[in-house]
Amino acid sequence: MEGRQQLAYPIIIIYLRTKMILLGAIVLETFMIYPNIFHDPPRSLEAAMAFMSASAPNDVFPPLGFLSWVAGVGALALAWPVRQARWWIALSLLMIAADGVASILFFWPRNQIMFVEGLALHSAEVLRQTAWEFQTLHWLRVIFNAASAVFIFVGFVRYDRWRLLTPLERPRAPHIAASTRAESRYQTA
Numbered sequence: 001m002e003g004r005q006q007l008a009y010p011i012i013i014i015y016l017r018t019k020m021i022l023l024g025a026i027v028l029e030t031f032m033i034y035p036n037i038f039h040d041p042p043r044s045l046e047a048a049m050a051f052m053s054a055s056a057p058n059d060v061f062p063p064l065g066f067l068s069w070v071a072g073v074g075a076l077a078l079a080w081p082v083r084q085a086r087w088w089i090a091l092s093l094l095m096i097a098a099d100g101v102a103s104i105l106f107f108w109p110r111n112q113i114m115f116v117e118g119l120a121l122h123s124a125e126v127l128r129q130t131a132w133e134f135q136t137l138h139w140l141r142v143i144f145n146a147a148s149a150v151f152i153f154v155g156f157v158r159y160d161r162w163r164l165l166t167p168l169e170r171p172r173a174p175h176i177a178a179s180t181r182a183e184s185r186y187q188t189a
Contacts, residue, residue, distance in 0.1 A: 004078055008075070008078035008079045008082075008159070009159070009163060011071060011075050011078055012078075012079060012085075012159055013156070014071045015071035015072050015074070015092075015152055016152050018067050018068045019096070019149045019152050019153075020149055021064065022061075022096075023145050023146060023148075025060065026142055026145045029057055030138065030142055033057070034138070036048065041114070041124075041127050041128045041131040042119055042124050045114050045118065045131065046118070046119075049118075058111065065099070065100055065103070068096050068148075069096065069097065069100065072092060075089050075152075076089045079155070082158070082159055082162050084158040084161070085155045085156070085158040085159035085162065086155075087155075088151050088152070088155030088158060089151070089155040089159075091148075091155075092148045092151035093148075095144045095147045099140075099144035099145055099148070102140055102141060102144070106137060107137075107138075110130050110133060110134045111134075113126070114131060114134070
């Protein structure tokens with residue numbers, strides 16, 4: 001268990017940091033980039049494509065999202081024995097998985113319509129409708145990312161508190177609550 005604990009801590013930190021970066025990036029994208037991209041489709045979509053010719057959100061979010069999935073799975077697997085943290089990490093991973101599934105199934109096809117096919121295959125009205133759908137449902141991604149970041153932060157704090165206990169203070173059975181440990185500590189003193 002000691003080796004697992006030593007490996008779990010940095011993996012949880014990597015997952016936490018990745019989630020905070022993703023949350024910051026999605027907030028930045030929501031309030032700085034999207035207002036410029038979607039202010040007047042289809043004209044603003046073309047201007048956005050010209051601006052993002054060197055690098056775009058689709059260059060950053062898929063690999064960073066994949067890293068968060070891998071780090072999240074690793075964090076959950078390594079921290080599983082720590083009941084106080086396990087479900088928070090699992091909830092975080094569930095939220096980021098939901099975000100990924102929503103992105104793949106809903107947002108990526110709309111990106112294809114707006115930024116690859118554009119006016120060559122679609123009318124201006126279709127592009128406006130697609131941009132509206134994208135912006136409206138984008139708030140789901142913001143919620144998924146915010147929830148995932150909060151859950152992994154709580155999971156990290158719970159794991160860190162558990163880690164700081166001496167092996168004798170750590171609960172041996174799932175039914176031993178933290179309050180029981182605290183009471184027994186004061187009774188023996």
